[in-house]
Every structure is written in C-alpha cells, then in structure tokens.
Amino acid sequence: xxxxxxxxxxxxxxxxxxxxxxxxxxxxxxxxxxxxxxxxxxxxxxxxxxxxxxxxxxxxxxxxxxxxxxxxxxxxxxxxxxxxxxxxxxxxxxxxxxxxxxxxxxxxxxxxxxxxxxxxxxxxxxxxxxxxxxxxxxxxxxxxxxxxxxxxxxxxxxxxxxxxxxxxxxxxxxxxxxxxxxxxxxxxxxxxxxxxxxxxxxxxxxxxxxxxxxxxxxxxxxxxxxxxxxxxxxxxxxxxxxxxxxxxxxxxxx
Numbered sequence: 001x002x003x004x005x006x007x008x009x010x011x012x013x014x015x016x017x018x019x020x021x022x023x024x025x026x027x028x029x030x031x032x033x034x035x036x037x038x039x040x041x042x043x044x045x046x047x048x049x050x051x052x053x054x055x056x057x058x059x060x061x062x063x064x065x066x067x068x069x070x071x072x073x074x075x076x077x078x079x080x081x082x083x084x085x086x087x088x089x090x091x092x093x094x095x096x097x098x099x100x101x102x103x104x105x106x107x108x109x110x111x112x113x114x115x116x117x118x119x120x121x122x123x124x125x126x127x128x129x130x131x132x133x134x135x136x137x138x139x140x141x142x143x144x145x146x147x148x149x150x151x152x153x154x155x156x157x158x159x160x161x162x163x164x165x166x167x168x169x170x171x172x173x174x175x176x177x178x179x180x181x182x183x184x185x186x187x188x189x190x191x192x193x194x195x196x197x198x199x200x201x202x203x204x205x206x207x208x209x210x211x212x213x214x215x216x217x218x219x220x221x222x223x224x225x226x227x228x229x230x231x232x233x234x235x236x237x238x239x240x241x242x243x244x245x246x247x248x249x250x251x252x253x254x
Contacts, residue, residue, distance in 0.1 A: 003031030004031065005030040005087070005233060007032075007033075008032045008233075009032065009035070009082040009083075009085050009087075010027045010035070010087045010088065010089070011034075011037065011075070011087075011089070012034060012036060012089045012091060013037045013063070013074075013088075014065075014143075015034075015036040015037055015091070016036075016044045017047075017194070018194035018196070018222055019091060019189060019222045019225045020038070020092070021043075021047045021050075022222035022226040023225070023229045023230070024047050025050060025054070025226070026226035026230050027233065028051040028054065028058060029054065029056065030230050030233075030234070032087070033056075034056065034057070034058040035058070035059055035060075035077075035078045036058050036059065036061070037061050037062070037063045037092075038063070039063070039064045039092075041060070048060045059081060061077050065090075065116060065120030065124060066116045066120055068123055071124055072127050075128055075131060078131075084134075085128060085131040086132070086138045086139075087138050087140065088128045088140045088141070089141045089143070090120075090128075090140065090141070092116070092120055092124075092143075093162075094116045094117065095113075095156075096109065096113055096156045096158050096159045097109050099154055099155035101157075102157045105157060110158045113159055113162055114158060114161065118166060118169070121142050121143075121169060125173055125184070129173070129177060132180075136181060137180065138181075139182075139184075139232060140182070140183070140184045141187060141229050142169070142185070142187075143186070143187055144166045144167050144170070144186040144188045145159075145163040146188050146190045146246065146251055147159060147160045148160075148163035148186070148188055148244065149164075149188060150252050163188075166186060167188075167244050170242065170244065171242045174241040178242075184241060185242065185243050185245065187228055187229060187232070187245050188244050188246045188252075189225045189247050190214070190220060190246075190247065190251045191214070191249075191251070192222055192224075197219070214248070214249035215249060215253070215254065216250055217249075218249065220247060225247050228245055228247055
C-alpha cells in the first residue's frame with residue numbers, strides 16, 4: 001500500500017512554525033508534495049528544508065493571507081508548479097494583539113484579527129475551491145479553535161468571534177461544494193505547545209493552571225493536530241465534510 005496522500009499536492013498557510021510546520025511535515029511524510037506558505041520567508045524556508053531533509057518535496061511561497069492578491073498568486077504558483085491542487089490546510093492566523101475587553105477593543109485591533117483569521121480563510125477558500133473543483137474534488141481543512149466553540153473572559157473577543165465564524169464558514173462551504181466532491185472541514189485545537197502558547201503561559205504557575213484545565217492532564221503537541229489534518233485530507237475521511245474536529249484533551253467537554 002502507498003502513502004495516504006501519495007502524489008497529492010497540498011498547500012499549508014502559516015507553515016513557518018507551530019501547527020502549520022508540523023502539518024506540512026506530516027503531509028510530506030504521508031506522500032504529498034507540499035507548498036509551504038507564510039508571511040516570514042526564513043521560517044518558511046526552514047520548513048521546506050526540513051521536508052527535503054526527510055526525503056519529501058516542497059516549495060516555499062511567501063504570502064500574507066490578509067492580501068487578496070498574494071493569496072491568489074499563492075494558488076496560481078501552486079498550480080503552475082504542480083499542475084493542480086488536491087488539498088489545503090488554511091492555518092494562518094493571529095492572536096488578539098492585546099487582552100482588551102470588548103468595550104475597550106480598538107476598531108483597528110478588531111479589523112486586524114478578523115481580516116487575517118476570518119477573511120484570510122475566506123480568501124484562501126475562494127482561491128482554492130475552483131482548483132479543487134477543476135481537478136475533480138479534494139479536501140480543505142480550516143484551522144478554527146476551541147475558542148470557536150467556547151469563549152473566555154480574558155479579553156479575546158475578536159479572536160473568539162473570528163474562530164466561531166470560521167466554523168460557520170466551513171459548514172457553508174462544505175454544503176455548497178459537496179456535490180462537486182470538495183470536502184471542507186475544520187480542526188479546533190485547544191492549548192498546544194507552540195511559541196504563542198508559551199508566551200501566554202509566561203510563568204510556571206500560569207502553565208500549571210492551564211494544564212489543570214485539561215482532563216488529560218497536559219496540553220497538546222502540534223504533531224497531534226497535524227495527524228488529524230492529514231486524516232481529513234486523505235480518502236480515509238471520504239464521508240466527512242462540514243465537521244469541526246476538536247483536539248483539546250477534553251477541555252470543552254467539561
């Protein structure tokens with residue numbers, strides 16, 4: 001038997017670190033040729049180099065999902081390089097720049113978070129879906145969050161709003177394109193060991209409090225989310241569309 005994504009062409013945004021990097025590596029291990037994308041060139045090229053060192057194939061294309069033209073060029077470059085697009089992980093996003101309560105949140109901060117997280121995901125879908133339709137189908141996975149299902153009193157309303165909306169957008173796109181054999185799903189990671197989460201858990205005491213919120217007694221690893229994305233991109237999940245897979249150590253089930 002071959003690899004689950006053998007000869008498939010996969011695109012990952014926000015692939016320079018964390019969940020995006022882990023997913024790009026996992027897709028390559030599963031046999032896909034991977035287009036690695038992100039705003040920062042050096043981390044993106046590092047991910048591409050890691051894939052090549054492991055025997056996979058990848059290229060880096062710099063793109064900021066807050067730019068319509070850059071997203072469109074990203075997908076064009078993918079198709080120019082490999083002839084088609086089979087699956088995508090729309091992972092790029094930003095946290096709330098400050099922990100401002102809703103009434104104290106600046107319009108600029110609201111716009112920045114929604115433009116990158118929600119509109120950026122929509123920009124990617126709009127560019128990717130026609131390519132998947134033209135190729136006879138495929139799979140797209142959007143990165144939501146547990147904060148697309150629950151909220152927090154800590155001043156992250158823009159982030160929470162963006163992630164809730166990504167889940168709704170995922171469901172809509174899934175229903176619209178199901179008869180075209182394009183599946184659209186989301187993953188909802190909880191607290192995962194990434195640089196951003198390390199910043200949020202800035203003291204041992206705070207880390208202990210966050211870990212205690214998880215019934216499994218730990219936070220997640222990027223590779224655990226990556227494996228879920230690979231499954232959703234593969235034919236093993238061929239009857240799955242419009243769903244939001246929660247990967248959170250039991251956080252939202254309490």
